[in-house]
Amino acid sequence: MPARGLPLDPRSRAWALLAAATCLLPLLLQLPPELGIGMAVATALVAVASWRRPLPLAMRLLLPLVLVAAVLSRSHFAFGRDTACALLAAMLAIKPAETFTLRDGRSLLGFALFAPFATFLLDQGPVSLALGLVGSVLALAALGRLAELESGDTGHPLPPWRRMAAVLKLMAIGLPLALAVFWLFPRLATPLWGTPQRAMARPGLSDHMAPGQWIDLLTDDTTALRVQFSGATPPTSQMYWRGPVLSNFDGRTWTQARWLQGIPAAPVRPGPTRWDYTLEVEPTDGRQLVALELPTSIPDGTQLSLDYGLYARQPLTTVTHWRMHSAPPAAFEPQLRRTLRAMALALPAGYNPRTLALARQWRSQDGNNDAAIVQRALRLFHDSFGYTLATPLAGRNSVDEFLFEQKEGFCEHFSSAFVVLMRAAGIPARVVTGYVGGYRNPIGQYWQVRRSDAHAWAEVWMAGRGWVRVDPTAAVAPERIYDTLADRAPGAEGLLGAWLPTPVFNASDWLRRGWNDFALGFDAIHQRQLLQPLGLDELDSGRLVALFCTAVALALFWMAWLTARAEHEPDPVLRAWHRLDARYARIGLGRESHEPAADWAERVSLADATAAGQLRQLSWRFNSWRYAGREPGREASALIKALDRHRPGR
Numbered sequence: 001m002p003a004r005g006l007p008l009d010p011r012s013r014a015w016a017l018l019a020a021a022t023c024l025l026p027l028l029l030q031l032p033p034e035l036g037i038g039m040a041v042a043t044a045l046v047a048v049a050s051w052r053r054p055l056p057l058a059m060r061l062l063l064p065l066v067l068v069a070a071v072l073s074r075s076h077f078a079f080g081r082d083t084a085c086a087l088l089a090a091m092l093a094i095k096p097a098e099t100f101t102l103r104d105g106r107s108l109l110g111f112a113l114f115a116p117f118a119t120f121l122l123d124q125g126p127v128s129l130a131l132g133l134v135g136s137v138l139a140l141a142a143l144g145r146l147a148e149l150e151s152g153d154t155g156h157p158l159p160p161w162r163r164m165a166a167v168l169k170l171m172a173i174g175l176p177l178a179l180a181v182f183w184l185f186p187r188l189a190t191p192l193w194g195t196p197q198r199a200m201a202r203p204g205l206s207d208h209m210a211p212g213q214w215i216d217l218l219t220d221d222t223t224a225l226r227v228q229f230s231g232a233t234p235p236t237s238q239m240y241w242r243g244p245v246l247s248n249f250d251g252r253t254w255t256q257a258r259w260l261q262g263i264p265a266a267p268v269r270p271g272p273t274r275w276d277y278t279l280e281v282e283p284t285d286g287r288q289l290v291a292l293e294l295p296t297s298i299p300d301g302t303q304l305s306l307d308y309g310l311y312a313r314q315p316l317t318t319v320t321h322w323r324m325h326s327a328p329p330a331a332f333e334p335q336l337r338r339t340l341r342a343m344a345l346a347l348p349a350g351y352n353p354r355t356l357a358l359a360r361q362w363r364s365q366d367g368n369n370d371a372a373i374v375q376r377a378l379r380l381f382h383d384s385f386g387y388t389l390a391t392p393l394a395g396r397n398s399v400d401e402f403l404f405e406q407k408e409g410f411c412e413h414f415s416s417a418f419v420v421l422m423r424a425a426g427i428p429a430r431v432v433t434g435y436v437g438g439y440r441n442p443i444g445q446y447w448q449v450r451r452s453d454a455h456a457w458a459e460v461w462m463a464g465r466g467w468v469r470v471d472p473t474a475a476v477a478p479e480r481i482y483d484t485l486a487d488r489a490p491g492a493e494g495l496l497g498a499w500l501p502t503p504v505f506n507a508s509d510w511l512r513r514g515w516n517d518f519a520l521g522f523d524a525i526h527q528r529q530l531l532q533p534l535g536l537d538e539l540d541s542g543r544l545v546a547l548f549c550t551a552v553a554l555a556l557f558w559m560a561w562l563t564a565r566a567e568h569e570p571d572p573v574l575r576a577w578h579r580l581d582a583r584y585a586r587i588g589l590g591r592e593s594h595e596p597a598a599d600w601a602e603r604v605s606l607a608d609a610t611a612a613g614q615l616r617q618l619s620w621r622f623n624s625w626r627y628a629g630r631e632p633g634r635e636a637s638a639l640i641k642a643l644d645r646h647r648p649g650r
Contacts, residue, residue: 006102012142012149016105017047017096019142020112023135027089027115030122035074035086042067043093050097063094085118105146109139124318126515140167173562180551183522186544205243205288205433209412209456210253211394220451224435225290226280226513227447234275234292236437238328240457240469241290241449243434245307247343251351252398254416254431256309257343263306267334270296270327279322280516287312290434292326293469299323306340307430308332319520332466336428344428344461352399352420359424370462373425377418378475385414387476411473415456418472428461432469443503443510573636576643577622587648597622614646 008016021043028036046063049055055063067090075083092112099108116132141163225241246254275292289302289310298304299322301313312320336344347356359373366372386408395401399417402409415431422429436455438447457471528544581591589607591600597619604615621639 006149008100008102008105008146009149012105012145013099015138015142015145016099016108019135019138020092020095020108021047022131022138023112023115024089024092025135026119026128026131027085027122029131030119030128031082031086031089032074035071035089038070039067039086039089039093042090043096046094047096050099054100055097060094060097063097064091067093081121085122088114088118102146102150106143109142109146113139124520125512137164137167137171140170173559176558177552177555180548180555184544184548184551186541186548205284205286205290205435205454207244207246207258207288208253208255209246209416209431209433211391211398211412211416222451223282223448223509223512224451224453225282225449226509227438227449228278228280228445229447230276230278232273232275233447234273239435239437239447240293240455240471241435242293242308242310242432243288243290244432245305245309245459246431246433247307249347249416249420251348251396252394257307260307261303261305261309261311265304265308266306266332268294268308268329269331269334270294271330273328275324275326277324277326279324280513281316281320281322283318283320284316287315289316289322291324294329294332295324295326297325319516329466331464332468333461334464334466336461336466341428341461344430345423345426347420347423352397354397354400354404355417355420356424358403359421362421363425370425370427370460373427374422374460374470377421378470378472381414381418381472381475385409385476387473411456414472414476415458418458418470422458422460430459432457432459436471441506441509443506444513446513448509572640573622573625573643576640580618580643580646584648589648597626608648618643618646 024039024043028040030036031039042063046055054060068087071083071086071090075086092108092115095108095111099105113136116128116135119128119132141160144163144166244256245260247257247260248255274296277292279289279291281289289312291298291310294308295304295310298310302322303311303313305311362373362376366376380403384407387410388408389410391409391413392406399420402413402417403421419429419431433454433456435449435453436457437453438449440446441448455471455473457469457473459467460470462468528540584590584604589604591597595603598616601616601619621642625636625639
């Protein structure tokens with residue numbers, strides 16, 4: 001039977017399946033939870049059901065169709081790198097159903113090694129790296145087991161720890177070269193190519209807001225950004241991280257006026273307070289950034305829109321760092337152009353008639369006092385409304401339903417209803433989205449803003465002051481806040497929250513931040529500044545290339561030396577025997593690789609009778625030591641000395 005058709009024994013198959021599952025694990029963790037859990041269950045069921053015999057052909061044809069349909073349905077038939085990664089995971093999940101021969105095992109392991117690398121297209125965190133390394137080590141160890149099966153040397157298999165140690169030793173040999181390439185290979189300020197966009201968007205700030213849309217975002221406890229202040233820190237109640245501004249309303253959905261992004265920022269007179277800080281933004285694949293209200297200067301690679309939305313010029317596909325300066329405004333666009341005023345007062349016809357009637361009533365009662373109308377709306381929310389995430393689906397007149405029937409909701413409902421009230425009363429208003437507050441991590445002394453800190457508030461335009469922030473959600477009486485995530489420390493709830501204390505999550509995020517700075521944030525600028533801690537100036541291109549070539553040469557020398565050293569025979573008796581063979585080889589009487597020691601001695605005696613007797617005796621002693629049980633140390637030392645003293649012709 002050809003070697004590739006050899007059936008896998010249970011131990012070899014177990015090695016292959018375990019290694020493939022470990023490689024698949026980090027990829028599953030990056031998929032949407034329902035897809036990841038479904039594929040994990042499918043992998044386990046396929047492995048168990050096909051352990052003794054292949055699955056029926058109909059089942060093997062049906063499984064890929066079901067999994068592919070699930071992936072495409074979840075991605076709404078849009079293709080991106082996450083869709084491709086999910087399809088790879090689906091194929092690996094069902095591959096064990098046809099893994100029964102040596103060739104099948106090698107195919108499974110070869111494809112499984114793609115999974116950790118696909119994971120890095122979705123996440124480059126330390127957990128993904130650690131799981132990917134474990135999976136790769138197991139896959140290489142499993143390939144070693146399959147090599148033993150092919151050679152027939154399975155009678156005395158290596159213990160698992162020995163097999164793993166051999167793989168780790170090989171990886172350690174190449175580690176210096178990998179580090180040299182990572183740290184010193186000249187990096188471009190911008191990549192030559194980019195990665196495809198995601199098809200299954202992760203929760204994050206959006207350019208639109210519709211009733212009920214934010215539920216997933218408000219329950220997502222992952223980190224959106226980290227903030228390190230230099231100098232004074234604003235109170236948490238003033239940490240409004242400004243994101244997309246939504247000015248257009250169609251009766252149900254608020255959207256951005258995208259044409260404002262091409263207009264220079266509106267005039268602002270900053271107040272006396274200043275904030276100096278650095279943002280570390282987790283990847284979102286979009287271009288939207290946030291800043292404390294309002295930025296007084298922006299970093300390179302960003303732009304401000306007329307309404308002070310901040311955007312990166314390139315998609316945020318990796319962790320990025322931005323140095324920012326902000327100040328609360330004393331006056332924000334005090335002169336409002338006619339076109340912008342009309343946009344900030346526009347309401348669609350035929351929606352929310354009761355809300356419009358209430359706003360007109362307030363206007364008739366308060367006359368031209370815009371501030372009084374604002375206070376009326378805030379008192380209404382304070383006296384009669386509650387905060388909750390458990391809200392029913394909205395109908396056609398969503399604002400009417402919220403104000404006059406359910407009277408409970410979250411920031412999405414409050415901000416939308418407030419702005420509609422203001423516009424109906426003739427006050428220019430718009431919705432602003434972003435994050436509010438943050439959690440101060442005592443390890444590292446930085447602020448962590450989570451996606452669950454997402455918030456929507458309002459801005460109204462007041463004569464002489466311009467745009468003024470109003471947070472209608474904050475007007476709700478504390479006793480009617482039924483459930484909120486705003487003050488929850490990371491990890492206080494969720495799957496592991498009941499088991500792991502908050503300090504564990506603090507340490508975990510601190511380590512993630514360090515990883516971001518150490519590895520993911522290492523770009524062309526940081527590379528040029530690599531040796532500054534040693535007192536050396538910024539590396540120019542020539543010095544960087546010279547340093548890279550030197551490091552690579554040293555790493556290659558290290559690899560060659562270790563490889564050559566590994567080829568040396570560790571047993572001193574065998575080394576002495578090989579030295580004896582080398583001396584005879586110089587006169588053309590070296591031992592053939594297939595030739596036993598006694599036969600070699602007889603052949604040498606025909607050509608060199610002088611040395612025949614002593615060589616026969618040495619070959620007999622060597623055979624006794626080699627095959628009849630090794631001699632104690634003293635006898636072995638005597639044999640080594642005798643082998644080293646012997647010379648051809650003596």
